[in-house]
Amino acid sequence: MTRHLITSAIPYINGIKHLGNLIGSQLPADLFARYQRARGQEVMFLCATDEHGTPAELAAAKAGQPVADYCAEMHGVQAEIARGFRLSFDHFGRSSSPQNHRLTQHFAGRLAEAGLIREVSEKQVYSNADGRFLPDRYIEGTCPNCGYDRARGDQCENCTKQLDPTDLVEPRSAISGSTDLEVRETKHLYLCQSDMRDQLNDWIDSKADWPILTTSIARKWLNDGDGLQDRGITRDLDWGIPVKKGDADWPGMEGKVFYVWFDAPIEYIACAGEWAEANGKSEADWERWWRTDKGAADVRYTQFMGKDNVPFHTLSFPATILGSGEDWKLVDYIKSFNYLNYDGGQFSTSQGRGVFMDQALAILPSDYWRWWLLSHAPESSDAEFTWENFQASVNKDLADVLGNFVSRVTKFCRSKFGEAVPEGGVWGPREDALIGDLTRRLRAYEAHMEAIEVRKAAQELRAIWVAGNEYLQDAAPWSTFKQDPEAAAAQIRLALNLIRFYAVISSPFIPDACDQLMRAMQSDDTAWPEDVKAALEGLAPGHGFSVPDVTFRKITDDERAAWQEKFAGTRD
Ligand SMILES: Nc1ncnc2c1ncn2[C@@H]1O[C@H](COP(=O)(O)OP(=O)(O)OP(=O)(O)O)[C@@H](O)[C@H]1O
Numbered sequence: 001m002t003r004h005l006i007t008s009a010i011p012y013i014n015g016i017k018h019l020g021n022l023i024g025s026q027l028p029a030d031l032f033a034r035y036q037r038a039r040g041q042e043v044m045f046l047c048a049t050d051e052h053g054t055p056a057e058l059a060a061a062k063a064g065q066p067v068a069d070y071c072a073e074m075h076g077v078q079a080e081i082a083r084g085f086r087l088s089f090d091h092f093g094r095s096s097s098p099q100n101h102r103l104t105q106h107f108a109g110r111l112a113e114a115g116l117i118r119e120v121s122e123k124q125v126y127s128n129a130d131g132r133f134l135p136d137r138y139i140e141g142t143c144p145n146c147g148y149d150r151a152r153g154d155q156c157e158n159c160t161k162q163l164d165p166t167d168l169v170e171p172r173s174a175i176s177g178s179t180d181l182e183v184r185e186t187k188h189l190y191l192c193q194s195d196m197r198d199q200l201n202d203w204i205d206s207k208a209d210w211p212i213l214t215t216s217i218a219r220k221w222l223n224d225g226d227g228l229q230d231r232g233i234t235r236d237l238d239w240g241i242p243v244k245k246g247d248a249d250w251p252g253m254e255g256k257v258f259y260v261w262f263d264a265p266i267e268y269i270a271c272a273g274e275w276a277e278a279n280g281k282s283e284a285d286w287e288r289w290w291r292t293d294k295g296a297a298d299v300r301y302t303q304f305m306g307k308d309n310v311p312f313h314t315l316s317f318p319a320t321i322l323g324s325g326e327d328w329k330l331v332d333y334i335k336s337f338n339y340l341n342y343d344g345g346q347f348s349t350s351q352g353r354g355v356f357m358d359q360a361l362a363i364l365p366s367d368y369w370r371w372w373l374l375s376h377a378p379e380s381s382d383a384e385f386t387w388e389n390f391q392a393s394v395n396k397d398l399a400d401v402l403g404n405f406v407s408r409v410t411k412f413c414r415s416k417f418g419e420a421v422p423e424g425g426v427w428g429p430r431e432d433a434l435i436g437d438l439t440r441r442l443r444a445y446e447a448h449m450e451a452i453e454v455r456k457a458a459q460e461l462r463a464i465w466v467a468g469n470e471y472l473q474d475a476a477p478w479s480t481f482k483q484d485p486e487a488a489a490a491q492i493r494l495a496l497n498l499i500r501f502y503a504v505i506s507s508p509f510i511p512d513a514c515d516q517l518m519r520a521m522q523s524d525d526t527a528w529p530e531d532v533k534a535a536l537e538g539l540a541p542g543h544g545f546s547v548p549d550v551t552f553r554k555i556t557d558d559e560r561a562a563w564q565e566k567f568a569g570t571r572d
């Protein structure tokens with residue numbers, strides 16, 4: 001048995017996530033976790049909300065709430081929506097947890113002892129009216145590049161140029177609007193990533209099996225200009241993890257917090273501690289997933305994320321782990337994704353453009369979305385969500401192929417043989433051929449799932465559903481029945497068993513529908529079909545079943561048109 005530690009990039013707290021976020025991280029991670037559990041492996045699947053940083057503070061201010069309250073509420077909202085999409089996290093934690101505070105301070109202390117943190121004096125904008133420094137988005141002004149008058153301290157939204165707060169012309173505070181600003185010297189901590197460049201380079205070089213998307217982004221930053229840059233890991237903010245060396249104060253760093261990108265990945269580890277606390281487990285119980293000196297040596301760790309998160313996971317976080325000199329588990333495989341775009345443009349949380357997870361669930365059950373998103377995952381290039389494509393895939397794959405098979409088989413059996421698996425007849429060459437075909441396809445499906453080739457796995461699964469339909473079409477039990485009811489019974493016995501077989505193997509993609517099919521087949525035998533023939537004899541003659549309600553319905557043209565119009569603009 002393999003032990004799989006699986007983490008999804010942790011979604012930022014400042015709003016409900018869109019379908020791009022979902023397919024770029026949480027959903028494929030869930031697919032992999034469900035698959036490994038179905039294969040009998042031990043899985044620890046963790047995710048959390050990413051709660052620190054200026055966007056959270058500003059979103060809370062906009063909502064008129066203290067930032068801690070805002071984050072607690074939004075965490076609840078995101079957790080509820082994750083349940084709606086059947087994301088099977090073992091724990092959905094929070095980067096603001098006490099566990100993450102302790103661990104982040106611990107790592108900073110270890111890195112300082114190892115000489116991997118240096119103090120840098122830098123110039124920052126200070127607002128006299130607000131009595132504070134104005135990092136990143138706390139400052140607005142005119143872009144020196146394009147003249148846009150609402151550029152922010154970290155970036156101009158108009159021309160996309162990356163800025164520093166001191167670059168802005170006629171700067172003002174985003175909090176009070178005050179222009180009574182001055183540039184002051186302040187000290188910050190930098191993680192000496194450049195000292196670890198060779199070590200990181202060797203580590204990346206050893207990952208020959210990683211997706212090119214992952215390694216190419218890592219190499220770009222390793223070799224960019226003068227090579228890997230040191231990164232500021234502290235900020236002048238109130239909300240965040242106070243800068244400390246372990247549990248000791250850090251002289252000169254009073255009132256500062258760690259930068260969100262320093263503490264966010266550490267939450268992957270802290271989240272396991274939160275899981276232990278929430279489930280009455282011990283320290284040893286979570287450390288056996290994370291400490292190679294405490295039982296995690298045989299763990300395989302896989303991370304899932306969109307491409308913009310790759311530098312932090314291939315360089316910064318490994319630098320933190322390696323630099324600590326402690327035996328923490330390093331990631332074994334990083335599955336990264338390109339972007340899913342929305343109907344000719346980009347999904348955008350800040351502009352409210354696209355379909356958001358709550359809106360998706362309000363119009364259709366999660367399986368419809370899971371199937372479309374996973375079967376169109378942006379793996380080799382960016383992908384695009386269009387309503388036409390969504391309608392076509394759902395109607396064809398889910399309604400016409402899978403749903404129709406279930407409905408025809410169960411209804412035909414009920415009308416001719418009653419609501420139990422019929423007895424009589426034997427299987428012949430046609431059934432042998434089908435079993436041979438299904439066996440080959442199932443092994444291919446397993447290989448794609450192991451390799452986390454999401455689209456290929458979906459294609460193979462669809463082909464397995466199609467094979468059942470073709471068999472049914474070819475065997476035509478409704479005609480056979482007229483001359484040879486026994487032969488028709490054997491065909492339908494196979495087809496009913498195929499429904500259970502489908503429910504078992506499709507469950508990582510469409511778990512609710514599969515639960516429904518298992519109930520209809522009155523079976524709780526979810527064992528993975530190692531031997532396809534044996535699996536197709538699992539439901540013996542006389543085993544009861546019921547005709548399920550419509551498994552998947554079709555999306556009408558009117559619905560498609562209405563949704564297209566409803567989601568054409570932006571959400572407020
Ligand atoms: N359009 C997209 N397609 C696929 N993955 C995406 C897309 N946009 C963001 N992601 C990924 O979603 C995950 C969660 O992202 P996060 O909550 O940090 O939002 P984000 O990257 O700020 O995106 P946005 O501002 O659009 O919400 C990350 O792994 C990110 O790389």
Ligand SMILES: [Zn+2]
Binds near residue numbers: 143145147156161
């Ligand atoms: Zn600009």
